[in-house]
Amino acid sequence: MTLEGVLSPAERKALKARAHRLAPAVWIGGDGLTDAVMAEVERALAAQELIKVRAAGLAREARELALAQICERCAAQPVQHIGKVLVLYRKKPEPKKAGPR
Template sequence: MLTGKQKRYLRATAHDLSPIFQVGKNGVGEAMCADLMDALEKRELLKVQVLQNCADAPKDVAAELVDGTNAELVQVIGKVIVLYKESKENKTLQLPR
């Protein structure tokens, strides 16, 4: 569980990132969750874009992604979701306490 201070740090860090995954009309599937888990292991922090043709609300998509990847939800702003998961081997971000 992330503290408010840690979320604020992660939001500031994610500001300059571009979304590397997109959720479209097919929604969230097992393959997407597997790809996200691989990307989170390498990057720890990433953005996901929810496209206009997606039938689900961004908050619902975020909940599905968190359940499928065991990541922490940092932020949902508009149609952009920010996820964080601490890497086991490539730890690059040092969170404040």
């Protein structure tokens, strides 16, 4: 990822290719972005860098707003929004290396 935290076109293309085979990790229902949904998104991003979110119960404008809110609250980057599927990316932090004993 670039220093500014924005994905370059090449990075976005590679992430789209990786996301193609993924199943949605989180489903957003008719209630929209509840605290439970946000907790699930956070959990999914902690486990995997790249996730799909299916926003079946939301209108197009609401999906765009939900994508922006999720990215802001979870410090994630939007990769793709096609139909009712949102693809999000958040780089995992580098594991700390153990020092000499």
